[in-house]
Amino acid sequence: MELRTVRMFRLSIIFSVLFFTSVSGDYYSAISELEKLLDVEAFIVEKFDEYLERAQQEQDSIKRFLAHIDELQNDRGDLEEYFGNPLNSFITIRRLVHDWKFNVFDPVFQTSNFETYKSSLSDSLQKIKFKGPTQEDLQGATRGLLRLQKIYQLPTDQLAKGVLPGEKNHLNTSLSASDCFELGKNLCQNKEYSYGSEWLLEATKRLHGEPLDFISPNVSDVEILEQLSPAFNGLGNLKLAHKLNNEILDWEPNHEEALKNKIFFESKLAKDRILGPTKPVDVNQMTEKEQKESFQLYKRVCQGELHQSPREQRNLKCWRSHQEVPYYTISPFKIEQLSLDPYVAYVHEVLMDSEMEMIMDHGKGHMERSKVGQSVNSTTTEIRTSQNTWLWYESNPWLSKIKQRLEDITGLSTESAEPLQLVNYGIGGQYEPHFDFMDDDGHAVFGWKGNRLLTALFYINDVSLGGATAFPFLRLAVPPVKGSLLIWYNLHRSTHKDFRTKHAGCPVLKGSKWVCNEWFHVGAQEFRRPCGLNSDEGKFLDLEEK
Numbered sequence: 001m002e003l004r005t006v007r008m009f010r011l012s013i014i015f016s017v018l019f020f021t022s023v024s025g026d027y028y029s030a031i032s033e034l035e036k037l038l039d040v041e042a043f044i045v046e047k048f049d050e051y052l053e054r055a056q057q058e059q060d061s062i063k064r065f066l067a068h069i070d071e072l073q074n075d076r077g078d079l080e081e082y083f084g085n086p087l088n089s090f091i092t093i094r095r096l097v098h099d100w101k102f103n104v105f106d107p108v109f110q111t112s113n114f115e116t117y118k119s120s121l122s123d124s125l126q127k128i129k130f131k132g133p134t135q136e137d138l139q140g141a142t143r144g145l146l147r148l149q150k151i152y153q154l155p156t157d158q159l160a161k162g163v164l165p166g167e168k169n170h171l172n173t174s175l176s177a178s179d180c181f182e183l184g185k186n187l188c189q190n191k192e193y194s195y196g197s198e199w200l201l202e203a204t205k206r207l208h209g210e211p212l213d214f215i216s217p218n219v220s221d222v223e224i225l226e227q228l229s230p231a232f233n234g235l236g237n238l239k240l241a242h243k244l245n246n247e248i249l250d251w252e253p254n255h256e257e258a259l260k261n262k263i264f265f266e267s268k269l270a271k272d273r274i275l276g277p278t279k280p281v282d283v284n285q286m287t288e289k290e291q292k293e294s295f296q297l298y299k300r301v302c303q304g305e306l307h308q309s310p311r312e313q314r315n316l317k318c319w320r321s322h323q324e325v326p327y328y329t330i331s332p333f334k335i336e337q338l339s340l341d342p343y344v345a346y347v348h349e350v351l352m353d354s355e356m357e358m359i360m361d362h363g364k365g366h367m368e369r370s371k372v373g374q375s376v377n378s379t380t381t382e383i384r385t386s387q388n389t390w391l392w393y394e395s396n397p398w399l400s401k402i403k404q405r406l407e408d409i410t411g412l413s414t415e416s417a418e419p420l421q422l423v424n425y426g427i428g429g430q431y432e433p434h435f436d437f438m439d440d441d442g443h444a445v446f447g448w449k450g451n452r453l454l455t456a457l458f459y460i461n462d463v464s465l466g467g468a469t470a471f472p473f474l475r476l477a478v479p480p481v482k483g484s485l486l487i488w489y490n491l492h493r494s495t496h497k498d499f500r501t502k503h504a505g506c507p508v509l510k511g512s513k514w515v516c517n518e519w520f521h522v523g524a525q526e527f528r529r530p531c532g533l534n535s536d537e538g539k540f541l542d543l544e545e546k
């Protein structure tokens with residue numbers, strides 16, 4: 001097939017795929033959304049390639065025409081003699097009347113190929129309801145990378161080079177001057193001056209180092225300094241802020257903002273000389289939330305720094321069980337206890353590849369930004385950066401085998417269970433420590449079904465780095481393993497809330513994380529998990545707010 005035909009064929013495939021899964025905003029909160037973005041970008045590249053190819057052909061023919069004229073001009077010799085030849089006169093007049101118009105003026109000034117391409121491109125994008133990524137996506141992606149830095153303690157210069165902790169964990173990508181500048185600028189705008197200034201310095205390094213890659217023209221020394229100087233002021237380093245501000249003036253002596261800032265810095269420095277310097281801000285800037293003990297605990301468990309001691313693990317067991325269902329005698333469940341009280345267990349190899357493919361096929365096109373909170377009060381938030389969808393058992397009969405398996409493993413009834421929730425995390429995607437149970441006893445939202453008794457969490461894929469399910473109070477971080485199931489009881493036997501079950505989805509450092517939640521409720525379990533006689537109300541209440 002000719003190159004052009006191959007291209008058109010590829011273009012029409014990309015376009016038809018996009019047409020069926022329309023593309024609309026919020027890209028940073030799920031890796032699956034970003035995949036669509038690349039398809040649209042590929043489509044635009046194809047369109048522009050086509051445009052450039054045509055433009056190139058036009059340019060070539062203009063060049064040929066100009067060379068031809070050049071030749072004629074050189075050959076003209078004695079003009080009288082030249083125009084004494086009536087054919088030359090005619091040719092010259094014709095050329096100026098027609099040839100220039102058709103060969104140069106019309107293609108350049110009128111037919112404007114570009115306009116035709118512009119409208120066809122925007123028509124195509126409108127058809128697929130494409131909304132490109134926004135400033136909010138860029139901010140969200142910045143927050144995601146900052147979260148990874150903070151939780152996994154990634155030095156800025158290393159992350160900029162794509163180097164992660166651990167020997168084989170290279171991202172095989174490095175960031176350009178413009179990437180680093182964008183990160184630095186966004187962080188400084190959010191008052192994250194410490195990390196912000198580090199990224200800006202990385203941008204400077206790249207601007208003056210070997211150009212490894214394509215450097216887009218939207219970043220310059222002055223633009224970097226314009227961000228860097230206020231960042232150091234924000235960090236309380238007035239002298240450096242002043243020095244960098246002067247550097248702006250070295251480049252551009254009439255820079256209005258820098259001239260204003262110069263007066264400000266000089267008067268402040270003079271005041272400092274009299275009253276003594278102001279205290280510099282701590283370079284390890286932490287927000288109020290990050291300073292809390294609970295956040296530190298979350299971070300350390302996600303990092304794997306804090307884990308159960310061998311003494312704590314002493315009574316945990318691993319075994320194969322058919323859970324009293326004869327069907328599983330040949331291929332029993334592989335159960336690994338992770339905590340006895342509250343009960344947490346890992347059940348290995350529960351889903352088959354074909355089942356996970358079915359789940360993805362049915363869910364992937366319907367993902368929406370995840371919310372937290374109860375029914376009408378639920379909102380999207382940085383606490384949970386993911387997208388999800390629900391798969392109902394009634395409308396997906398192929399799920400019945402999985403539903404039955406869940407009943408067999410847990411011994412609970414699915415009569416009061418929720419539909420299966422498919423989740424995909426975004427850039428540095430996480431779900432901060434939370435409880436799965438409702439604040440009340442669950443009746444307000446779930447009626448007779450009551451509160452969420454047990455969570456069953458399927459891992460639909462392996463995650464290269466990060467993304468563990470963490471239980472800070474249990475010092476437990478469970479790494480996702482494709483096809484396996486994590487189960488835990490959120491409530492005491494008495495059905496009171498068990499605050500020790502606070503858990504989180506740690507930020508995904510490398511890879512995409514897909515999970516499926518199934519929540520079993522208290523209702524309908526009367527014979528399966530009878531309530532205990534003791535009231536556990538108030539047990540571990542001190543952990544509620546932590």
Ligand SMILES: O=C(O)CCC(=O)C(=O)O
Nearest residue numbers: 431468469504505515517
């Ligand atoms: O993604 C995880 O590991 C945890 C998810 C979770 O806790 C939830 O969706 O409620």
Ligand SMILES: [Fe+2]
Nearest residue numbers: 434435436503
């Ligand atoms: Fe949860």
